[in-house]
Amino acid sequence: MKRFITLLALLAAPAAAQDFSEGSEAKTWNLYAEVPALFEATVVDATCEITGDCPANCGDGKRQLGLLRSADNVLVYPNKNSQPAFTGAAVELLPFCGQTVEVDGLLIEDPDLSATNIYLVQKVRTKGTEEWTKANQWTKVWAENHPDAKGKGPWFRRDPRVNARIDTTGYLGIGLSHEEAYEAVQ
Amino acid sequence: MTYFFRPLAVLAAALAASPAAFAAEGTRVQVRGEIIDTWCYYSGVMGGPESVVGTAHHTCALWCSAGGIPVGLLAEDGTVYMVLKIEGDDGNAGGDTQLSLASHEITADGIHYERDGLNYLVVEEVVTDHGITNVNHEDFGAIPGFAIPDPSK
Numbered sequence: 001m002k003r004f005i006t007l008l009a010l011l012a013a014p015a016a017a018q019d020f021s022e023g024s025e026a027k028t029w030n031l032y033a034e035v036p037a038l039f040e041a042t043v044v045d046a047t048c049e050i051t052g053d054c055p056a057n058c059g060d061g062k063r064q065l066g067l068l069r070s071a072d073n074v075l076v077y078p079n080k081n082s083q084p085a086f087t088g089a090a091v092e093l094l095p096f097c098g099q100t101v102e103v104d105g106l107l108i109e110d111p112d113l114s115a116t117n118i119y120l121v122q123k124v125r126t127k128g129t130e131e132w133t134k135a136n137q138w139t140k141v142w143a144e145n146h147p148d149a150k151g152k153g154p155w156f157r158r159d160p161r162v163n164a165r166i167d168t169t170g171y172l173g174i175g176l177s178h179e180e181a182y183e184a185v186q
Numbered sequence: 187m188t189y190f191f192r193p194l195a196v197l198a199a200a201l202a203a204s205p206a207a208f209a210a211e212g213t214r215v216q217v218r219g220e221i222i223d224t225w226c227y228y229s230g231v232m233g234g235p236e237s238v239v240g241t242a243h244h245t246c247a248l249w250c251s252a253g254g255i256p257v258g259l260l261a262e263d264g265t266v267y268m269v270l271k272i273e274g275d276d277g278n279a280g281g282d283t284q285l286s287l288a289s290h291e292i293t294a295d296g297i298h299y300e301r302d303g304l305n306y307l308v309v310e311e312v313v314t315d316h317g318i319t320n321v322n323h324e325d326f327g328a329i330p331g332f333a334i335p336d337p338s339k
Contacts, residue, residue: 032230047270047278050299050306051212055276062277064256064270074302077268079225079256086246088225088254090279108228113235114266115228116303138254156249157335161285165248171334173244173289173318178337185242185328 018072026105026122033110037119040127041067041076041103043096049075058097065093067103067119076107080120081135086156089121092135100127105135212297217307219261219294220320221287223250224268227258237329240289240320245333247288254280257287259294259307267298267307291316 024036046066048054058065067076078089082105093101101124108118123132142155149158156162171181225231226238226246237243239260251257256278259267270276275283293314299306328334 029229029231034229046306047276050210050301051270051297051308053276059276059279062279062281064254064279075304076302077256077304079228086249086253086255088250088256088279090254110228110230113228114264114303118224118228118304120225120229156253159249159252161282162248162252165285165288166245169318171245171328172241172323174241174321178334182334182337185323185334 020071020107024104029106029120031106031108033108033113033115034106034120035109036105037107038102038104039067039076040070040100042070042100043093043098044068044075045097046075046077058094061090061094063090064088065090065097067093067101067121070100074117076117076119078103078105078119078121079108081138082120082122083136083138085139085154087138089119089135091138091141092121092124092133095133096124096126101125102127104132210299210301212299212308214296215298215307216293216295216313217259217261217265217267217298218291218316219259219265219267220289220291221247221269221284222258222260222266223247223255223288224258224266225250225255227260227266232329233326236322237326240322241318242323242326243329243333244289244318245328246330248285251285251288252280257284259292259309265305267305270299270306270308272309273312287312287315289318289320291319 020037020039024038026036044066045058046064049066069076081087081089081092103121103124105121108115121135123134125132139155151158170176222239232238257269272283292312294309295311295313296307296309
């Protein structure tokens with residue numbers, strides 16, 4: 001009986017911001033609206049969770065993954081992994097699809113921009129295990145998938161799809177040549 | 187179990203059994219706005235919201251989209267819709283369709299969902315691709331500043 005009353009209360013209660021900073025070892029990025037957050041969650045396919053369209057294995061890498069937080073059933077949206085390299089979080093979470101995990105990282109809560117439940121994941125581990133996995137595998141996975149793009153410089157200077165877009169419409173996207181675009185922003 | 191609590195038991199079982207127990211009915215909308223990279227917009231990591239859109243941020247928008255950061259549709263009223271699909275392409279973690287629309291202003295027809303304070307959008311049709319219309323690099327330069335390498339080097 002108590003369980004049902006608790007469930008009823010949870011369903012009826014308005015969403016309330018909770019503090020998940022206790023125990024977090026997340027490193028700061030010195031962001032205006034960052035809040036350290038360590039919590040337990042289930043790794044889900046975000047599109048599946050929202051629309052009910054659910055392919056196998058969370059979309060097998062094509063789709064963004066979400067963190068369905070155990071404490072309040074809130075769907076947290078991981079936007080970012082721990083690398084300062086323009087890289088998302090889906091690659092880091094895919095090995096944990098469907099699992100209950102603990103994650104540590106930074107929540108972004110900025111009412112001025114309506115940013116809420118946005119997350120930068122820094123490390124993840126399956127619930128009940130000791131060892132953390134750092135959420136910094138994106139560039140390694142990219143390199144494995146792009147053996148022909150080896151070379152100097154960061155991945156984003158060598159990515160074939162990005163470079164094809166820049167070759168077509170330029171760095172500013174409006175058709176200026178490299179020289180023209182560079183001059184235009186000086 | 188009393189008659190009163192039986193529906194709750196059914197609900198609890200449904201919540202436990204379904205991988206997408208809270209999948210909801212969406213609402214059809216038509217929205218005009220710019221395809222943005224949501225991390226730079228929400229986090230402020232590179233500056234204010236006006237600087238991480240448009241031509242000033244186009245190269246970074248390409249990097250972030252290809253890098254698997256979620257893209258959003260920044261509507262004219264300031265609402266950000268997290269884009270789940272575009273015209274049947276569900277590759278929202280670095281997919282080709284979203285990459286091809288980085289920084290573009292589009293008019294999208296699709297299904298809007300809300301969940302835990304965020305807005306989500308399944309774009310069923312790009313009604314109009316207006317191209318890149320926010321020409322703001324003269325105000326902000328390139329964001330980040332190293333986005334356009336010196337062509338003389």
